[in-house]
Amino acid sequence: MALGSDVLSELRSLVGNENVLTLPEDLIPYSFDGTAALRQMPGCVVFTTTTAQVSEILKYANRTKTPVVTRGSGTGLSGGSLPSTDCIVLCTVKMDRILELDRANLTMLVEPGVTTVNIADAAAAVGLFYPPDPGSMKISTIGGNVAENSGGLRGLKYGVTRNYVMGLEVVLPDGEVMWTGNKCVKDVAGYSLKDLFIGSEGTLGIVTRILLRLAPKPQAKKTMVATFAQMDRAADAVSAIIASQIIPCTLEFLDRTTIHCVEDYAKIGLPLDCEALLLMETDGPVAVVTEEAAKMERLCRENGSLEVRVAKDDTEAVNLASARRSAFAALARVAPTTILEDATVPRSELARMIRFIEATAKKHQLRIGTFGHMGDGNLHPTFLTDERNEDEMRRVHAAFEEIFDEAIRLGGTITGEHGVGLAKKGFLPKFAGDAQMRLMRDLRRVLDRNAVLNPGKMFD
Ligand SMILES: Cc1cc2nc3c(=O)[nH]c(=O)nc-3n(C[C@H](O)[C@H](O)[C@H](O)COP(=O)(O)OP(=O)(O)OC[C@H]3O[C@@H](n4cnc5c(N)ncnc54)[C@H](O)[C@@H]3O)c2cc1C
Numbered sequence: 001m002a003l004g005s006d007v008l009s010e011l012r013s014l015v016g017n018e019n020v021l022t023l024p025e026d027l028i029p030y031s032f033d034g035t036a037a038l039r040q041m042p043g044c045v046v047f048t049t050t051t052a053q054v055s056e057i058l059k060y061a062n063r064t065k066t067p068v069v070t071r072g073s074g075t076g077l078s079g080g081s082l083p084s085t086d087c088i089v090l091c092t093v094k095m096d097r098i099l100e101l102d103r104a105n106l107t108m109l110v111e112p113g114v115t116t117v118n119i120a121d122a123a124a125a126v127g128l129f130y131p132p133d134p135g136s137m138k139i140s141t142i143g144g145n146v147a148e149n150s151g152g153l154r155g156l157k158y159g160v161t162r163n164y165v166m167g168l169e170v171v172l173p174d175g176e177v178m179w180t181g182n183k184c185v186k187d188v189a190g191y192s193l194k195d196l197f198i199g200s201e202g203t204l205g206i207v208t209r210i211l212l213r214l215a216p217k218p219q220a221k222k223t224m225v226a227t228f229a230q231m232d233r234a235a236d237a238v239s240a241i242i243a244s245q246i247i248p249c250t251l252e253f254l255d256r257t258t259i260h261c262v263e264d265y266a267k268i269g270l271p272l273d274c275e276a277l278l279l280m281e282t283d284g285p286v287a288v289v290t291e292e293a294a295k296m297e298r299l300c301r302e303n304g305s306l307e308v309r310v311a312k313d314d315t316e317a318v319n320l321a322s323a324r325r326s327a328f329a330a331l332a333r334v335a336p337t338t339i340l341e342d343a344t345v346p347r348s349e350l351a352r353m354i355r356f357i358e359a360t361a362k363k364h365q366l367r368i369g370t371f372g373h374m375g376d377g378n379l380h381p382t383f384l385t386d387e388r389n390e391d392e393m394r395r396v397h398a399a400f401e402e403i404f405d406e407a408i409r410l411g412g413t414i415t416g417e418h419g420v421g422l423a424k425k426g427f428l429p430k431f432a433g434d435a436q437m438r439l440m441r442d443l444r445r446v447l448d449r450n451a452v453l454n455p456g457k458m459f460d
Contacts, residue, residue: 001042003086004425007066011088014056021045021052033074033081034136035423036339037387042083047094051169051208057090059175061452068200069454072141073115076148077340078421080201084455092143098122099209105183106214107166112143112207116150119212121232129217131158131249133265134417135325143207149199151347151417153324156375157249157283158215160417162198167211170197173204173448181211196443201419202454204447218283221249222293223317224310226300227274231255234276235351237303238374242347244299245303246292249395250281251375254322256356258331258369259323265330268323274306278374279324281317285459312329326365327371328382335384339396343407344416347377356406357381364395378416405430420458428459 011020021027022044031041043066048054061068067087074081084090096112098118102108103126110119116130116137123130133152134140140150144293146168151160167181181187181194196204228234234253241248254262254277263270270277278300282292297308311317330336345353354370357379361368372380381403382397404427414420414427429437441459
């Protein structure tokens with residue numbers, strides 16, 4: 001059943017004609033997100049500009065049982081904002097105002113469509129710091145970051161989006177507007193409902209305002225790159241750094257395939273005769289940074305590093321960091337379809353997991369480049385494939401299954417930051433178990449009786 005003219009005219013009356021897209025050529029860009037091989041045309045796309053509009057749309061959707069899929073910038077990597085058949089895509093990118101920057105309380109109040117980079121820049125402009133830095137931060141919205149509880153390159157030291165959310169305005173599936181959280185550093189009154197909405201992937205409510213915690217800006221930063229002949233040696237170096245009680249703000253790795261693709265793409269001058277590259281950054285007071293950087297360099301050398309390059313200035317630091325920041329784009333050039341995964345294991349199991357991924361690639365005759373957050377065990381095995389090749393896609397899915405099974409067996413998880421959405425839905429019951437699945441289903445039923453919000457995502 002396509003969306004009827006009555007639905008469209010109601011939506012037009014709520015948000016204005018110019019904020020409703022219905023033509024097929026206008027809908028195509030909203031029929032997919034950053035996830036490979038998933039496509040579905042929506043019934044229409046609606047741009048909201050106020051909380052009241054979001055509320056009215058959800059009230060109407062509830063009355064008519066019309067599905068609503070919330071969308072930020074559509075950079076999600078688990079199919080979270082993929083439309084369901086004949087749904088309303090509610091896009092928040094026009095709700096992009098920074099409403100308040102409170103320097104006394106170190107908070108920022110924003111609308112959900114503000115891009116992550118704009119939040120970081122606005123904080124930096126007054127000498128403050130918003131640490132979460134997903135690789136997509138130039139385009140991803142803060143609403144999407146909250147809904148996915150996104151991480152980033154600085155996650156090891158500074159944590160993920162959840163650690164910076166102090167309050168949320170949420171429109172519940174029946175249209176009621178609720179505020180949860182506040183500017184208090186301490187608050188234990190009742191259940192922490194804001195935490196329920198963080199990472200809920202648009203299934204429990206639509207986030208319309210976010211109160212963010214900011215941090216003081218670190219005084220100094222040092223960036224370095226170390227290369228290793230074996231991944232195990234890189235993992236040993238990471239263990240030694242952590243064991244010496246240094247928590248770098250960035251501790252990322254690239255495998256051989258990724259290093260070669262990045263060098264080919266970005267011409268950074270990376271050494272190519274190695275199996276693993278670590279990108280490391282330490283930040284904080286000048287004296288601490290100097291001491292930690294020297295210690296990290298020494299520990300890398302002691303653990304068999306082939307070469308350690310320490311950035312001499314900001315330009316070189318940005319250049320070295322771009323080796324990691326451009327990894328996905330560099331891999332994406334190599335094959336028609338790039339499937340970026342995010343299996344995550346305890347840090348101690350990282351080298352074992354990387355070896356397993358390599359063996360799985362060999363077994364299924366697939367090309368996989370792996371990079372990721374070495375410091376927090378979050379791996380991004382990236383399949384370089386072609387979705388038109390049915391036989392190869394069957395092998396890709398078999399490899400996925402084996403990789404996630406192994407991650408679970410090693411005490412890890414099926415997703416460290418990209419979410420479940422559609423792509424990981426099949427793996428969630430195996431990971432979560434019966435009791436958690438039952439509780440999650442019950443919670444969703446209580447909040448969204450008519451199954452209006454993001455139906456079919458995370459679980460049925
Ligand atoms: C090149 C690249 C690099 C990436 N790097 C990282 C990374 O380092 N770390 C990381 O964690 N992720 C990363 N991602 C994944 C993605 O960017 C994040 O998940 C991001 O938070 C999604 O933001 P978005 O605005 O694009 O959301 P969308 O993709 O539009 O939506 C994502 C989910 O959030 C829901 N949603 C969006 N807005 C709201 C709202 N206001 N209220 C309720 N639900 C909402 C949607 O329904 C959907 O389920 C990367 C993606 C790409 C393409």
